[in-house]
Amino acid sequence: xxxxxxxxxxxxxxxxxxxxxxxxxxxxxxxxxxxxxxxxxxxxxxxxxxxxxxxxxxxxxxxxxxxxxxxxxxxxxxxxxxxxxxxxxxxxxxxxxxxxxxxxxxxxxxxxxxxxxxxxxxxxxxxxxxxxxxxxxxxxxxxxxxxxxxxxxxxxxxxxxx
Amino acid sequence: xxxxxxxxxxxxxxxxxxxxxxxxxxxxxxxxxxxxxxxxxxxxxxxxxxxxxxxxxxxxxxxxxxxxxxxxxxxxxxxxxxxxxxxxxxxxxxxxxxxxxxxxxxxxxxxxxxxxxxxxxxxxxxxxxxxxxxxxxxxxxxxxxxxxxxxxxxxxxxxxxxxxxxxxxxxx
Numbered sequence: 482x483x484x485x486x487x488x489x490x491x492x493x494x495x496x497x498x499x500x501x502x503x504x505x506x507x508x509x510x511x512x513x514x515x516x517x518x519x520x521x522x523x524x525x526x527x528x529x530x531x532x533x534x535x536x537x538x539x540x541x542x543x544x545x546x547x548x549x550x551x552x553x554x555x556x557x558x559x560x561x562x563x564x565x566x567x568x569x570x571x572x573x574x575x576x577x578x579x580x581x582x583x584x585x586x587x588x589x590x591x592x593x594x595x596x597x598x599x600x601x602x603x604x605x606x607x608x609x610x611x612x613x614x615x616x617x618x619x620x621x622x623x624x625x626x627x628x629x630x631x632x633x634x635x636x637x638x639x640x641x642x643x
Numbered sequence: 644x645x646x647x648x649x650x651x652x653x654x655x656x657x658x659x660x661x662x663x664x665x666x667x668x669x670x671x672x673x674x675x676x677x678x679x680x681x682x683x684x685x686x687x688x689x690x691x692x693x694x695x696x697x698x699x700x701x702x703x704x705x706x707x708x709x710x711x712x713x714x715x716x717x718x719x720x721x722x723x724x725x726x727x728x729x730x731x732x733x734x735x736x737x738x739x740x741x742x743x744x745x746x747x748x749x750x751x752x753x754x755x756x757x758x759x760x761x762x763x764x765x766x767x768x769x770x771x772x773x774x775x776x777x778x779x780x781x782x783x784x785x786x787x788x789x790x791x792x793x794x795x796x797x798x799x800x801x802x803x804x805x806x807x808x809x810x811x812x813x814x815x
Binding site for chain 1: 703
Protein backbone atom coordinates (compact mmCIF):
# COMPACT_ATOMS: atom_id res chain seq x y z
CA UNK A 482 0.00 0.00 0.00
CA UNK A 483 2.82 2.41 0.97
CA UNK A 484 4.77 1.58 -2.16
CA UNK A 485 1.80 2.32 -4.40
CA UNK A 486 1.01 5.54 -2.55
CA UNK A 487 4.57 6.92 -2.24
CA UNK A 488 6.19 5.71 -5.47
CA UNK A 489 3.39 5.36 -8.01
CA UNK A 490 0.52 7.65 -7.02
CA UNK A 491 2.27 10.62 -5.35
CA UNK A 492 5.77 10.07 -6.84
CA UNK A 493 7.38 11.35 -3.63
CA UNK A 494 10.14 8.71 -3.74
CA UNK A 495 11.99 6.96 -6.60
CA UNK A 496 11.71 3.16 -6.51
CA UNK A 497 15.43 2.61 -5.71
CA UNK A 498 15.19 4.82 -2.59
CA UNK A 499 12.03 3.04 -1.50
CA UNK A 500 13.73 -0.35 -1.96
CA UNK A 501 16.80 0.82 -0.03
CA UNK A 502 14.59 1.97 2.86
CA UNK A 503 12.80 -1.38 2.80
CA UNK A 504 16.04 -3.42 2.74
CA UNK A 505 17.71 -1.44 5.54
CA UNK A 506 14.57 -1.56 7.68
CA UNK A 507 14.85 -5.35 7.52
CA UNK A 508 18.32 -5.24 9.12
CA UNK A 509 17.51 -2.58 11.71
CA UNK A 510 16.89 -3.92 15.24
CA UNK A 511 13.39 -3.60 16.64
CA UNK A 512 10.15 -3.51 14.69
CA UNK A 513 10.90 -3.44 10.94
CA UNK A 514 7.75 -1.48 10.08
CA UNK A 515 8.79 1.37 12.39
CA UNK A 516 12.31 1.46 10.93
CA UNK A 517 10.79 1.59 7.46
CA UNK A 518 8.55 4.52 8.46
CA UNK A 519 11.56 6.30 9.98
CA UNK A 520 13.58 5.74 6.80
CA UNK A 521 10.83 6.97 4.47
CA UNK A 522 10.10 9.96 6.74
CA UNK A 523 13.81 10.81 6.83
CA UNK A 524 14.12 10.61 3.04
CA UNK A 525 11.13 12.93 2.63
CA UNK A 526 11.58 15.49 5.43
CA UNK A 527 14.78 14.74 7.36
CA UNK A 528 14.74 14.08 11.12
CA UNK A 529 11.33 15.75 11.61
CA UNK A 530 9.89 13.47 8.92
CA UNK A 531 11.37 10.39 10.59
CA UNK A 532 9.89 11.36 13.97
CA UNK A 533 6.52 12.17 12.39
CA UNK A 534 6.49 8.87 10.46
CA UNK A 535 7.23 6.73 13.52
CA UNK A 536 4.91 8.60 15.86
CA UNK A 537 2.01 8.53 13.39
CA UNK A 538 2.20 4.74 13.33
CA UNK A 539 2.72 4.15 17.05
CA UNK A 540 1.01 6.78 19.21
CA UNK A 541 -2.65 6.15 18.24
CA UNK A 542 -2.26 2.36 18.35
CA UNK A 543 -0.35 2.57 21.67
CA UNK A 544 -3.27 4.50 23.17
CA UNK A 545 -5.66 1.78 21.98
CA UNK A 546 -3.38 -0.94 23.41
CA UNK A 547 -3.25 0.82 26.81
CA UNK A 548 -7.05 1.01 26.79
CA UNK A 549 -7.26 -2.73 26.11
CA UNK A 550 -4.75 -3.69 28.82
CA UNK A 551 -6.56 -1.43 31.31
CA UNK A 552 -9.88 -3.05 30.36
CA UNK A 553 -8.40 -6.58 30.64
CA UNK A 554 -6.92 -5.86 34.06
CA UNK A 555 -10.15 -4.28 35.29
CA UNK A 556 -12.16 -7.28 34.10
CA UNK A 557 -10.29 -9.93 36.10
CA UNK A 558 -13.39 -10.73 38.19
CA UNK A 559 -15.86 -10.57 35.31
CA UNK A 560 -16.74 -14.12 34.17
CA UNK A 561 -17.81 -13.09 30.66
CA UNK A 562 -14.76 -10.89 30.01
CA UNK A 563 -12.43 -13.58 31.36
CA UNK A 564 -13.95 -16.18 29.02
CA UNK A 565 -13.25 -13.89 26.04
CA UNK A 566 -9.73 -13.11 27.29
CA UNK A 567 -9.08 -16.84 27.85
CA UNK A 568 -9.84 -17.48 24.17
CA UNK A 569 -7.52 -14.71 23.01
CA UNK A 570 -4.69 -15.81 25.34
CA UNK A 571 -4.85 -19.26 23.73
CA UNK A 572 -4.79 -17.62 20.28
CA UNK A 573 -1.63 -15.71 21.30
CA UNK A 574 0.04 -19.01 22.24
CA UNK A 575 -0.75 -20.25 18.72
CA UNK A 576 0.67 -16.99 17.38
CA UNK A 577 3.96 -17.59 19.20
CA UNK A 578 4.34 -21.05 17.66
CA UNK A 579 3.48 -19.60 14.25
CA UNK A 580 6.20 -16.94 14.73
CA UNK A 581 8.75 -19.65 15.54
CA UNK A 582 7.72 -21.55 12.41
CA UNK A 583 7.93 -18.38 10.28
CA UNK A 584 11.37 -17.53 11.67
CA UNK A 585 12.81 -20.99 11.03
CA UNK A 586 11.19 -21.97 7.72
CA UNK A 587 13.25 -19.74 5.35
CA UNK A 588 16.49 -21.14 6.83
CA UNK A 589 15.69 -24.82 6.34
CA UNK A 590 16.85 -26.76 3.26
CA UNK A 591 20.15 -28.48 2.47
CA UNK A 592 22.30 -30.42 4.91
CA UNK A 593 24.55 -27.59 6.05
CA UNK A 594 21.70 -25.11 6.44
CA UNK A 595 19.68 -27.65 8.41
CA UNK A 596 22.68 -28.32 10.64
CA UNK A 597 23.02 -24.57 11.25
CA UNK A 598 19.36 -24.37 12.21
CA UNK A 599 19.70 -27.35 14.52
CA UNK A 600 22.88 -26.10 16.20
CA UNK A 601 22.08 -22.40 16.50
CA UNK A 602 18.31 -22.47 17.13
CA UNK A 603 18.46 -25.80 19.02
CA UNK A 604 21.50 -24.65 20.98
CA UNK A 605 19.78 -21.39 21.92
CA UNK A 606 16.70 -23.30 23.08
CA UNK A 607 18.70 -25.76 25.21
CA UNK A 608 20.92 -23.02 26.65
CA UNK A 609 17.88 -21.01 27.72
CA UNK A 610 15.45 -23.78 28.66
CA UNK A 611 17.78 -26.29 30.28
CA UNK A 612 20.64 -24.16 31.61
CA UNK A 613 18.87 -20.81 32.18
CA UNK A 614 21.39 -18.78 30.16
CA UNK A 615 20.09 -15.21 29.69
CA UNK A 616 19.06 -14.10 26.16
CA UNK A 617 21.79 -11.48 25.53
CA UNK A 618 24.80 -13.86 25.43
CA UNK A 619 22.74 -16.36 23.42
CA UNK A 620 21.86 -13.67 20.85
CA UNK A 621 25.54 -12.60 20.73
CA UNK A 622 26.71 -16.20 20.26
CA UNK A 623 24.12 -16.81 17.52
CA UNK A 624 25.15 -13.64 15.66
CA UNK A 625 28.84 -14.58 15.91
CA UNK A 626 28.19 -18.15 14.73
CA UNK A 627 26.12 -16.87 11.80
CA UNK A 628 28.89 -14.43 10.85
CA UNK A 629 31.67 -17.02 11.16
CA UNK A 630 29.83 -19.95 9.56
CA UNK A 631 28.82 -18.71 6.12
CA UNK A 632 25.43 -19.76 4.79
CA UNK A 633 26.13 -21.84 1.63
CA UNK A 634 22.92 -20.42 0.11
CA UNK A 635 24.08 -16.80 0.40
CA UNK A 636 27.48 -17.74 -1.06
CA UNK A 637 25.81 -19.25 -4.11
CA UNK A 638 23.57 -16.23 -4.53
CA UNK A 639 26.61 -13.93 -4.36
CA UNK A 640 28.60 -16.05 -6.82
CA UNK A 641 25.66 -16.09 -9.21
CA UNK A 642 25.43 -12.30 -9.36
CA UNK A 643 26.45 -10.76 -12.73
CA UNK B 644 9.35 0.35 38.76
CA UNK B 645 11.65 3.31 37.97
CA UNK B 646 10.91 4.96 34.58
CA UNK B 647 14.51 4.86 33.35
CA UNK B 648 15.07 1.27 34.45
CA UNK B 649 11.84 0.28 32.72
CA UNK B 650 12.90 2.12 29.56
CA UNK B 651 16.33 0.49 29.66
CA UNK B 652 14.94 -3.04 30.13
CA UNK B 653 12.36 -2.62 27.36
CA UNK B 654 14.90 -0.97 25.05
CA UNK B 655 17.36 -3.82 25.62
CA UNK B 656 14.70 -6.31 24.55
CA UNK B 657 13.63 -4.17 21.58
CA UNK B 658 17.23 -3.64 20.40
CA UNK B 659 18.04 -7.34 20.36
CA UNK B 660 15.04 -8.43 18.30
CA UNK B 661 14.21 -8.27 14.59
CA UNK B 662 10.55 -9.20 14.76
CA UNK B 663 7.53 -8.24 16.86
CA UNK B 664 7.58 -11.13 19.30
CA UNK B 665 11.35 -11.64 19.02
CA UNK B 666 11.80 -9.55 22.14
CA UNK B 667 9.53 -11.82 24.18
CA UNK B 668 12.26 -14.12 25.64
CA UNK B 669 14.21 -11.18 27.03
CA UNK B 670 11.07 -9.53 28.38
CA UNK B 671 10.08 -12.76 30.12
CA UNK B 672 13.60 -13.18 31.52
CA UNK B 673 13.73 -9.62 32.93
CA UNK B 674 10.13 -9.08 34.04
CA UNK B 675 8.86 -12.56 34.97
CA UNK B 676 11.92 -14.60 35.98
CA UNK B 677 14.45 -12.11 37.37
CA UNK B 678 12.36 -9.24 38.78
CA UNK B 679 8.99 -10.96 39.15
CA UNK B 680 7.27 -7.71 38.17
CA UNK B 681 4.80 -9.66 36.00
CA UNK B 682 3.35 -13.17 35.92
CA UNK B 683 3.28 -15.35 32.81
CA UNK B 684 -0.46 -14.72 32.65
CA UNK B 685 0.03 -10.94 32.69
CA UNK B 686 2.67 -11.22 29.97
CA UNK B 687 0.25 -13.26 27.86
CA UNK B 688 -2.46 -10.63 28.47
CA UNK B 689 -0.05 -7.85 27.44
CA UNK B 690 0.62 -9.64 24.14
CA UNK B 691 -3.14 -10.06 23.63
CA UNK B 692 -3.79 -6.35 24.30
CA UNK B 693 -0.98 -5.39 21.92
CA UNK B 694 -2.48 -7.48 19.14
CA UNK B 695 -6.16 -6.74 19.71
CA UNK B 696 -5.97 -3.23 18.27
CA UNK B 697 -4.27 -1.94 15.11
CA UNK B 698 -0.53 -1.22 14.91
CA UNK B 699 2.84 -2.95 14.74
CA UNK B 700 3.53 -6.32 16.41
CA UNK B 701 5.95 -4.94 19.01
CA UNK B 702 3.20 -2.84 20.56
CA UNK B 703 2.87 -5.25 23.46
CA UNK B 704 5.97 -3.51 24.96
CA UNK B 705 3.69 -0.55 25.73
CA UNK B 706 1.34 -2.90 27.61
CA UNK B 707 4.24 -4.51 29.49
CA UNK B 708 5.38 -1.00 30.46
CA UNK B 709 1.85 -0.13 31.59
CA UNK B 710 1.55 -3.25 33.76
CA UNK B 711 4.96 -2.65 35.35
CA UNK B 712 4.72 1.12 35.81
CA UNK B 713 1.29 2.56 34.94
CA UNK B 714 0.98 5.38 32.39
CA UNK B 715 4.65 6.49 32.78
CA UNK B 716 5.55 2.85 32.16
CA UNK B 717 3.46 2.83 28.99
CA UNK B 718 5.33 5.96 27.83
CA UNK B 719 8.64 4.19 28.60
CA UNK B 720 7.39 1.22 26.56
CA UNK B 721 6.43 3.45 23.64
CA UNK B 722 9.84 5.18 23.69
CA UNK B 723 11.64 1.82 23.91
CA UNK B 724 9.58 0.58 20.97
CA UNK B 725 10.36 3.54 18.70
CA UNK B 726 14.01 4.24 19.66
CA UNK B 727 15.63 1.43 17.62
CA UNK B 728 13.71 2.51 14.49
CA UNK B 729 15.89 5.63 14.24
CA UNK B 730 19.01 3.48 13.86
CA UNK B 731 17.93 3.08 10.24
CA UNK B 732 19.07 6.67 9.58
CA UNK B 733 22.80 6.11 10.30
CA UNK B 734 22.42 2.77 8.52
CA UNK B 735 21.15 4.59 5.42
CA UNK B 736 23.94 7.14 5.67
CA UNK B 737 26.88 4.79 6.15
CA UNK B 738 25.89 1.25 5.33
CA UNK B 739 23.83 1.85 2.19
CA UNK B 740 23.94 -1.13 -0.14
CA UNK B 741 26.44 -2.99 2.04
CA UNK B 742 23.41 -4.31 3.94
CA UNK B 743 23.25 -6.93 1.20
CA UNK B 744 26.81 -8.14 1.96
CA UNK B 745 26.84 -11.93 2.59
CA UNK B 746 28.67 -11.57 5.94
CA UNK B 747 26.12 -9.09 7.25
CA UNK B 748 23.26 -11.29 6.05
CA UNK B 749 24.85 -14.38 7.65
CA UNK B 750 25.29 -12.59 10.99
CA UNK B 751 21.63 -11.54 10.92
CA UNK B 752 20.64 -15.09 9.98
CA UNK B 753 22.53 -16.41 13.04
CA UNK B 754 20.79 -13.83 15.19
CA UNK B 755 17.36 -14.82 13.84
CA UNK B 756 18.02 -18.53 14.45
CA UNK B 757 19.12 -17.83 18.03
CA UNK B 758 16.01 -15.67 18.48
CA UNK B 759 13.81 -18.54 17.24
CA UNK B 760 15.40 -20.92 19.77
CA UNK B 761 14.88 -18.37 22.54
CA UNK B 762 11.28 -17.80 21.49
CA UNK B 763 10.72 -21.55 21.64
CA UNK B 764 12.03 -21.53 25.21
CA UNK B 765 9.75 -18.60 26.16
CA UNK B 766 6.73 -20.09 24.36
CA UNK B 767 6.74 -23.24 26.53
CA UNK B 768 5.72 -21.70 29.88
CA UNK B 769 3.43 -19.15 28.21
CA UNK B 770 1.65 -21.96 26.36
CA UNK B 771 1.34 -23.94 29.58
CA UNK B 772 -0.31 -20.88 31.14
CA UNK B 773 -2.70 -20.57 28.19
CA UNK B 774 -3.80 -24.23 28.31
CA UNK B 775 -6.82 -24.56 30.58
CA UNK B 776 -8.56 -27.49 28.87
CA UNK B 777 -9.45 -29.08 25.56
CA UNK B 778 -10.98 -25.85 24.24
CA UNK B 779 -7.80 -23.81 24.70
CA UNK B 780 -5.71 -26.54 23.03
CA UNK B 781 -8.08 -26.42 20.04
CA UNK B 782 -7.78 -22.61 19.85
CA UNK B 783 -3.97 -22.83 19.99
CA UNK B 784 -3.89 -25.36 17.13
CA UNK B 785 -6.41 -23.48 14.99
CA UNK B 786 -4.70 -20.11 15.50
CA UNK B 787 -1.30 -21.67 14.68
CA UNK B 788 -2.69 -23.17 11.45
CA UNK B 789 -4.53 -20.00 10.40
CA UNK B 790 -1.58 -17.69 11.05
CA UNK B 791 0.96 -20.01 9.45
CA UNK B 792 -0.91 -21.16 6.36
CA UNK B 793 -3.31 -18.30 5.57
CA UNK B 794 -3.01 -14.52 5.33
CA UNK B 795 -5.63 -13.81 7.97
CA UNK B 796 -5.15 -10.58 9.92
CA UNK B 797 -4.29 -11.42 13.54
CA UNK B 798 -6.90 -8.89 14.77
CA UNK B 799 -9.64 -11.04 13.20
CA UNK B 800 -8.14 -14.11 14.81
CA UNK B 801 -8.21 -12.41 18.21
CA UNK B 802 -11.84 -11.41 17.69
CA UNK B 803 -12.74 -14.97 16.67
CA UNK B 804 -10.92 -16.45 19.67
CA UNK B 805 -12.74 -14.04 22.00
CA UNK B 806 -16.10 -15.06 20.53
CA UNK B 807 -15.13 -18.74 20.84
CA UNK B 808 -14.16 -18.09 24.47
CA UNK B 809 -17.57 -16.54 25.12
CA UNK B 810 -19.26 -19.52 23.43
CA UNK B 811 -17.67 -21.87 25.98
CA UNK B 812 -19.78 -20.19 28.68
CA UNK B 813 -22.85 -21.70 27.02
CA UNK B 814 -21.50 -25.22 27.53
CA UNK B 815 -20.55 -24.87 31.18
